[in-house]
Amino acid sequence: MYRYDEFDQQFVQARVDQFRDQVQRRMAGELTEEQFRPLRLMNGVYLQLHAYMLRIAIPYGTLNSHQLRTLAAIGRKYDRGFGHFTTRQNLQFNWPALKDIPDILTELAAVEMHAIQTSGNCIRNVTADQFAGAAADEIADPRPYAEILRQWSSLHPEFSFLPRKFKVAISGAAHDRAAIRVHDIGLQIVRDEAGRIGFEVFIGGGLGRTPFTAWHLRDFLPEEDLLAYCEAILRVYNLYGRRDNKYKARIKILMHEAGLETVREQVEEEFERIRDGALKLPHGDIERIAAYFAPPVFETLPAESAAQAAAEAADPAFRAWVRANVHPHKQPGYASVTVSLKPVGGIPGDATSEQMEAVADLADRHAFGEIRVSHVQNLILAHVRRDALKAVYDGLVAADLATANVGLASDIIACPGLDYCSLANARSIPVAQRISERLGAPDRQAEIGPLQIKISGCINACGHHHVGHIGILGVDRKGEEFYQLTLGGSADETASIGDITGRGFSTAEVVDAIETVVDTYIARRQSADETFLEAYRRLGLQPFKEALYGAA
Amino acid sequence: MPSQVITANRLTDGRVVWLTADSVWDEDVNRAAVADDKASVEAALAKSNPAVSELNVVEPYAVEVEVTGGRIVPKSLRERIRAEGPTIAGAYAGERPAAARNADIRPQIA
Numbered sequence: 148m149y150r151y152d153e154f155d156q157q158f159v160q161a162r163v164d165q166f167r168d169q170v171q172r173r174m175a176g177e178l179t180e181e182q183f184r185p186l187r188l189m190n191g192v193y194l195q196l197h198a199y200m201l202r203i204a205i206p207y208g209t210l211n212s213h214q215l216r217t218l219a220a221i222g223r224k225y226d227r228g229f230g231h232f233t234t235r236q237n238l239q240f241n242w243p244a245l246k247d248i249p250d251i252l253t254e255l256a257a258v259e260m261h262a263i264q265t266s267g268n269c270i271r272n273v274t275a276d277q278f279a280g281a282a283a284d285e286i287a288d289p290r291p292y293a294e295i296l297r298q299w300s301s302l303h304p305e306f307s308f309l310p311r312k313f314k315v316a317i318s319g320a321a322h323d324r325a326a327i328r329v330h331d332i333g334l335q336i337v338r339d340e341a342g343r344i345g346f347e348v349f350i351g352g353g354l355g356r357t358p359f360t361a362w363h364l365r366d367f368l369p370e371e372d373l374l375a376y377c378e379a380i381l382r383v384y385n386l387y388g389r390r391d392n393k394y395k396a397r398i399k400i401l402m403h404e405a406g407l408e409t410v411r412e413q414v415e416e417e418f419e420r421i422r423d424g425a426l427k428l429p430h431g432d433i434e435r436i437a438a439y440f441a442p443p444v445f446e447t448l449p450a451e452s453a454a455q456a457a458a459e460a461a462d463p464a465f466r467a468w469v470r471a472n473v474h475p476h477k478q479p480g481y482a483s484v485t486v487s488l489k490p491v492g493g494i495p496g497d498a499t500s501e502q503m504e505a506v507a508d509l510a511d512r513h514a515f516g517e518i519r520v521s522h523v524q525n526l527i528l529a530h531v532r533r534d535a536l537k538a539v540y541d542g543l544v545a546a547d548l549a550t551a552n553v554g555l556a557s558d559i560i561a562c563p564g565l566d567y568c569s570l571a572n573a574r575s576i577p578v579a580q581r582i583s584e585r586l587g588a589p590d591r592q593a594e595i596g597p598l599q600i601k602i603s604g605c606i607n608a609c610g611h612h613h614v615g616h617i618g619i620l621g622v623d624r625k626g627e628e629f630y631q632l633t634l635g636g637s638a639d640e641t642a643s644i645g646d647i648t649g650r651g652f653s654t655a656e657v658v659d660a661i662e663t664v665v666d667t668y669i670a671r672r673q674s675a676d677e678t679f680l681e682a683y684r685r686l687g688l689q690p691f692k693e694a695l696y697g698a699a
Numbered sequence: 700m701p702s703q704v705i706t707a708n709r710l711t712d713g714r715v716v717w718l719t720a721d722s723v724w725d726e727d728v729n730r731a732a733v734a735d736d737k738a739s740v741e742a743a744l745a746k747s748n749p750a751v752s753e754l755n756v757v758e759p760y761a762v763e764v765e766v767t768g769g770r771i772v773p774k775s776l777r778e779r780i781r782a783e784g785p786t787i788a789g790a791y792a793g794e795r796p797a798a799a800r801n802a803d804i805r806p807q808i809a
């Protein structure tokens with residue numbers, strides 16, 4: 148993976164020193180909260196309900212075992228022994244003290260990590276497919292491009308005060324696991340007829356108060372033009388994006404108000420002006436960055452593993468886990484493993500320090516020391532020999548991390564909600580816990596099949612509820628928590644925003660309502676092979692509405 | 700007027716604190732000074748203002764509460780969760796690992 152060069156290390160260290168000084172001045176009363184707030188936010192420090200929260204960037208969701216162990220150690224030393232992995236492939240600590248944060252950042256800088264650009268109206272951490280460099284269906288590894296974008300966007304002076312935050316996601320496979328169509332810029336790696344690598348470009352996707360799936364901006368952008376084109380988009384947005392109303396400031400609103408053709412014209416014009424300038428990416432530069440992401444040295448192995456087959460025959464629980472959590476790999480004899488952070492009844496995305504260390508150890512032993520974070524809030528060991536799957540599984544069982552539920556009903560995305568978040572209207576985590584307890588029995592999940600439930604505690608939609616097959620949005624109704632359901636959302640290449648079912652459900656009603664939706668699907672599906680999403684797209688909202696509210 | 704107490708987050712570690720009758724910030728909502736009229740709320744807020752006080756807190760504000768059986772219970776769910784901690788049952792979220800530095804964290808409700 149990418150290693151900091153001298154410049155990266157210097158600027159991260161300089162930032163830590165600067166922030167240490169700012170914290171000291173704040174504690175000494177030399178800075179007011181009003182003066183300090185933007186400074187702490189630039190370093191990923193939020194003030195939540197009970198404590199400060201520190202959001203640490205994990206570029207494109209890739210970590211090495213050393214970094215994960217450092218996160219574990221920080222969790223133990225400065226927090227309550229756990230961390231929370233987010234839908235932005237980041238890690239949040241929920242309980243750090245402000246006075247300790249400069250020390251935490253120093254420990255992070257020592258392993259080439261920081262919290263810069265995890266807040267504020269700038270270009271945020273670039274996210275990517277969690278199976279990058281491993282997936283059997285991949286055209287090219289998206290991470291070198293994500294890293295090039297990271298370098299370009301880090302402390303980019305022109306784009307440090309955009310109208311609003313700006314998120315870029317990139318997928319290397321046609322099957323979109325990075326939710327690129329709900330990002331400000333979504334990049335899909337493609338090849339043209341000549342076999343050259345480039346990008347299909349999407350623009351203006353986003354969730355929140357006004358959700359949109361992205362507009363299709365360009366069929367093919369040659370790879371050497373990546374930065375010039377993104378710079379052109381950002382310039383157009385920086386110039387025309389609204390600054391009068393924060394709810395109308397994202398690029399999706401500009402797209403909606405100005406229209407695709409106008410924006411495209413402006414972007415293309417600016418692009419033509421700068422495309423042959425300093426941002427042109429020489430092939431050598433791309434190769435230099437790509438070398439950091441060179442595949443590990445794989446053994447030549449048969450596609451099937453006799454050891455895996457024997458273990459599956461002997462252990463049905465292992466077999467079930469392989470079915471749900473193991474993903475095909477481009478290299479014969481290898482697989483990618485998803486480590487579910489969604490135990491039934493647990494807190495989605497949370498991992499204890501001990502669990503992080505267990506995953507780091509397994510990564511060192513069986514996965515070239517590399518770990519990924521998915522936007523679904525799980526961890527991934529990208530390159531595991533099929534012969535070693537049983538050993539990995541046994542290690543995960545010992546760490547309470549072997550839940551076999553990836554892509555199933557209990558693999559729920561949930562934001563921190565009102566238990567932690569100062570912007571929340573309602574709690575998310577307890578609802579996720581209750582749903583997973585209701586639907587998480589192995590037989591029940593198997594009967595239901597692929598199902599993505601996503602929960603947000605307010606309209607900011609950090610829990611991606613709009614693109615959940617079943618989405619749940621917490622709202623406040625006269626001081627009480629209510630939950631609005633949306634159905635039929637999707638975050639993949641068939642992205643769609645879910646339809647609101649009708650009036651919301653109380654805390655007491657919401658789990659029953661989810662089960663009603665699930666049972667309606669099971670009763671109406673054409674066969675067990677028709678997934679929830681397929682059935683919903685065929686049937687529409689009506690039968691679910693009737694089941695939830697009675698025939699009107 | 701509904702009864703009110705003054706709350707804030709402590710500057711050094713962000714913990715939730717409540718203003719007592721002695722103008723001290725305390726982590727226990729039950730030790731907060733309850734104000735029953737506008738004038739005393741305003742007086743308390745004035746005292747708590749970080750610009751004029753020595754007290755190191757962030758953004759104090761008044762919260763409506765009910766006093767029942769000697770216990771002070773904030774009216775809104777948000778403030779109850781601030782007062783009592785995350786509501787998440789089980790799990791370590793409410794535990795205090797021995798190694799944790801934050802010895803001043805109160806135990807959480809289940």
Ligand code: SF4
Pocket residue numbers: 562563564565568569570571572603604605606607608609610
């Ligand atoms: S969706 Fe709302 S409640 Fe949930 S984390 Fe985001 S801002 Fe907080």
